[in-house]
Amino acid sequence: MNETELADRFEEHRGHLRAVAYRMLGSLAEAEDAVQETWLKLSRADADEIRNLGGWLTTVVGRVCLDLLRSRTARREDPLDDTFVPDPVIRPLTRTDPEEEALHADSVGLALLVVLETLEPAERLAFVLHDMFAVPFDDIAPIVDRSSAATRQLASRARRRVQGATLSAEPDLGRQREVVDAFIAASRAGDFEALVAVLHPDIVLRVDSGALVGGAAASKLVRGAKTVAEQSLMFRRFAPFTRVALVNGAIGTFTVVDGRLQSVTGITVVDGRIAELHILADPERLAGLELPEVTG
Numbered sequence: 072m073n074e075t076e077l078a079d080r081f082e083e084h085r086g087h088l089r090a091v092a093y094r095m096l097g098s099l100a101e102a103e104d105a106v107q108e109t110w111l112k113l114s115r116a117d118a119d120e121i122r123n124l125g126g127w128l129t130t131v132v133g134r135v136c137l138d139l140l141r142s143r144t145a146r147r148e149d150p151l152d153d154t155f156v157p158d159p160v161i162r163p164l165t166r167t168d169p170e171e172e173a174l175h176a177d178s179v180g181l182a183l184l185v186v187l188e189t190l191e192p193a194e195r196l197a198f199v200l201h202d203m204f205a206v207p208f209d210d211i212a213p214i215v216d217r218s219s220a221a222t223r224q225l226a227s228r229a230r231r232r233v234q235g236a237t238l239s240a241e242p243d244l245g246r247q248r249e250v251v252d253a254f255i256a257a258s259r260a261g262d263f264e265a266l267v268a269v270l271h272p273d274i275v276l277r278v279d280s281g282a283l284v285g286g287a288a289a290s291k292l293v294r295g296a297k298t299v300a301e302q303s304l305m306f307r308r309f310a311p312f313t314r315v316a317l318v319n320g321a322i323g324t325f326t327v328v329d330g331r332l333q334s335v336t337g338i339t340v341v342d343g344r345i346a347e348l349h350i351l352a353d354p355e356r357l358a359g360l361e362l363p364e365v366t367g
Contacts, residue, residue, distance in 0.1 A: 247338070
């Protein structure tokens with residue numbers, strides 16, 4: 072096939088490849104880079120000899136992502152690594168059609184991406200490709216340079232860690248919205264007791280403000296309803312600027328002050344209360360996010 076035909080065929084798979092790369096990397100910019108690198112590898116390959124283009128592209132983007140994960144040495148040495156929040160994807164609340172959402176990379180929850188960050192690169196690859204995209208272990212094994220049996224064990228180990236760290240979140244967006252609205256109302260009113268009431272007793276608050284932000288706004292990991300409520304009241308002045316949107320397919324919030332995006336929050340609702348808050352407040356990374364027109 073000629074170059075135009077090859078480019079057209081690649082574009083048919085771009086959305087899928089971006090979804091794979093986003094789950095592997097938790098970074099929108101790096102995911103785009105990985106997809107572009109996959110295209111370059113395809114353009115240099117003998118495409119006419121590739122029997123299953125979709126499968127070939129999936130394994131190639133997986134290998135590219137694995138190399139990127141293994142090169143993240145600087146962040147792994149950061150003592151605040153447990154505060155890392157992956158790039159969120161913000162969408163209007165009107166875009167809630169399940170079939171449409173399934174086409175987007177943000178159909179994977181932000182909380183799950185946080186858990187995936189705790190996996191070793193090879194574990195993450197095996198889990199993402201097999202459990203999320205049904206790639207056979209025989210195809211994954213050469214990427215991680217292991218036998219199929221050993222690759223199966225990688226995925227199994229990753230699966231146990233994911234299941235052990237992932238909460239059973241409320242699936243109904245309407246119920247999520249009720250809880251999030253109550254949280255916002257309590258924050259705006261400065262009502263400490265109302266905040267505690269809407270928070271799960273064992274709530275985890277993770278704030279990623281980047282390496283350059285210090286003081287009260289610095290990156291942190293906070294546990295417990297009362298402590299999280301106190302943190303919320305510290306930043307009460309931003310509550311009037313908080314709006315509701317879909318953040319990685321679930322109800323979340325974002326805050327814009329004077330036209331500048333201040334933060335994006337992924338929220339996990341469990342049994343009618345907020346159990347997890349994942350806040351990205353890193354100015355540099357926020358500047359690269361696409362912010363849709365959202366009201367509410």
